[in-house]
Amino acid sequence: MATTSGRRPLVAGNWKMNLTHLEAIALVQKIAFTLNEKELTAVEAAVLPPFVSIRGVQTLIDGDQLDVAYGAQDISVHDSGAYTGEVSGAMLAKLGCRYAVVGHSERREYHHEDDATVNAKAKAAFKNGIVPIVCVGEGLDVREADSQVEHCTAQLTAAMEGIPADQARNVVVAYEPVWAIGTGKTATPEDAQEVCGALRDKLTDLYSGDLADAVRIIYGGSVKPDNAAALAAQPDVDGSLVGGASLDGEQFAAICRFARGAAGA
Numbered sequence: 001m002a003t004t005s006g007r008r009p010l011v012a013g014n015w016k017m018n019l020t021h022l023e024a025i026a027l028v029q030k031i032a033f034t035l036n037e038k039e040l041t042a043v044e045a046a047v048l049p050p051f052v053s054i055r056g057v058q059t060l061i062d063g064d065q066l067d068v069a070y071g072a073q074d075i076s077v078h079d080s081g082a083y084t085g086e087v088s089g090a091m092l093a094k095l096g097c098r099y100a101v102v103g104h105s106e107r108r109e110y111h112h113e114d115d116a117t118v119n120a121k122a123k124a125a126f127k128n129g130i131v132p133i134v135c136v137g138e139g140l141d142v143r144e145a146d147s148q149v150e151h152c153t154a155q156l157t158a159a160m161e162g163i164p165a166d167q168a169r170n171v172v173v174a175y176e177p178v179w180a181i182g183t184g185k186t187a188t189p190e191d192a193q194e195v196c197g198a199l200r201d202k203l204t205d206l207y208s209g210d211l212a213d214a215v216r217i218i219y220g221g222s223v224k225p226d227n228a229a230a231l232a233a234q235p236d237v238d239g240s241l242v243g244g245a246s247l248d249g250e251q252f253a254a255i256c257r258f259a260r261g262a263a264g265a
């Protein structure tokens, strides 16, 4: 459904390494039955389970015709071959994944993924018809130096290197200040708007204003029902990437409703 900005808000639950495949199915059922059809039309609700749960989630969503999107938390840069533990874009596409997260700060930190890897993963996603959710965000040191805009826009520029406009138009960008992830510290709505607005301006520089207006830019970092409305009310914040609160169906649904309300839907 078109909103006042023309962008349908996206609320994506990044479950990280939580929930068995049985718990995953139960949570998707809970989300789908908590939100009504109108709410699920106004806001795109998506879940990002661990790889092993994607097949179960797909079977449920397809079988019951649920209006919930799903995707993966990562994607390999490789097409196929001897890459133990990796999961390719083709495999995810076959499972019906709409999204793949790339560049999450936990991948950058614990798996040493650099900007070139993030760029390669974004390309691998697009190559397989999957929308990358490109994560950018500054650490506390960068925030304290007041360099968050330069830092995040540079990460976005690197992530989009060589990606043509017809693909870039569909990208989702997630601004996740590292200091706010899982810490209970949330960026203020103004903090989120500052960086999300700058990211949109960067997309205008890299591509065009028309393309930048179409791209959804979401915020992540301790999003909860009690701060979701104020964040979603910012003009350049088109939803959220939710970690901890996405593991609770009621909380996740409440965040979706706030995103819908902020969009005036």
Ligand SMILES: O=C[C@H](O)COP(=O)(O)O
Binding pocket: 014, 104, 176, 180, 181, 182, 183, 184, 220, 221, 222, 223, 241, 242, 243, 244, 245
């Ligand atoms: O991808 C989600 C983010 O890392 C946010 O996680 P959080 O909501 O638990 O802070």
